Amino acid sequence: MVVGGGNSAADAALTCWREGARVTIVHLFEELDRGVKPWVRPDIENRIADGSIPALWRHRILEIRPREVVVEHLETGVRRTLANDWVLAMTGFEPDPSPLTRLGVEVDPVTAVPHHAPATMETNVPGIYVAGVVVSGHDANKIFIENGKLHGPLIAASVAAKKTSS
Ligand SMILES: Cc1cc2nc3c(=O)[nH]c(=O)nc-3n(C[C@H](O)[C@H](O)[C@H](O)COP(=O)(O)OP(=O)(O)OC[C@H]3O[C@@H](n4cnc5c(N)ncnc54)[C@H](O)[C@@H]3O)c2cc1C
Numbered sequence: 001m002v003v004g005g006g007n008s009a010a011d012a013a014l015t016c017w018r019e020g021a022r023v024t025i026v027h028l029f030e031e032l033d034r035g036v037k038p039w040v041r042p043d044i045e046n047r048i049a050d051g052s053i054p055a056l057w058r059h060r061i062l063e064i065r066p067r068e069v070v071v072e073h074l075e076t077g078v079r080r081t082l083a084n085d086w087v088l089a090m091t092g093f094e095p096d097p098s099p100l101t102r103l104g105v106e107v108d109p110v111t112a113v114p115h116h117a118p119a120t121m122e123t124n125v126p127g128i129y130v131a132g133v134v135v136s137g138h139d140a141n142k143i144f145i146e147n148g149k150l151h152g153p154l155i156a157a158s159v160a161a162k163k164t165s166s
Pocket of ligand 1: 008148
């Protein structure tokens with residue numbers, strides 16, 4: 001059972017199904033989340049439509065037992081007990097900024113974006129750089145592989161420039 005309707009849920013459901021697992025999606029809403037990537041959406045939607053991966057929309061899990069789960073429809077309150085071995089709760093994540101703050105890097109309390117210069121990726125602590133998805137704080141969809149990999153050259157150039165000037 002995969003809980004959620006975002007990219008992680010779609011990826012997990014499709015991967016498990018392709019590896020031979022029987023997968024059911026349980027989601028609070030009536031459809032997949034709008035942020036599901038365009039190249040993943042047809043795959044997961046078609047698997048749901050043809051019944052390969054059943055989706056229980058507007059459902060939540062009430063109870064997880066060793067070999068079954070109890071799910072409930074949010075409006076009707078109808079409960080079902082389904083045979084189940086594993087539950088993957090793909091319900092989101094938040095960055096843990098504590099390794100940065102321990103170094104003295106200022107992290108925005110609302111956005112969780114670390115204070116940094118976008119041209120060099122250097123934080124407010126000289127010599128400490130940030131790269132990758134951590135740069136986008138809570139909004140993980142802003143940085144992905146294609147733009148996250150651009151951070152490396154900026155950092156390398158900054159480090160090289162410092163070496164040249166020292
Ligand atoms: C479901 C899903 C689908 C995606 N699909 C795509 C896609 O199709 N195309 C695309 O471009 N991007 C995609 N992305 C985004 C992409 O995965 C990320 O942008 C990318 O992985 C970010 O790389 P990163 O190295 O910054 O961070 P991560 O890949 O998250 O790496 C961070 C690493 O740091 C480790 N770590 C964390 N805290 C600590 C600590 N305290 N000490 C030591 N290690 C620590 C973690 O274990 C992890 O290994 C997807 C993301 C998700 C969740």
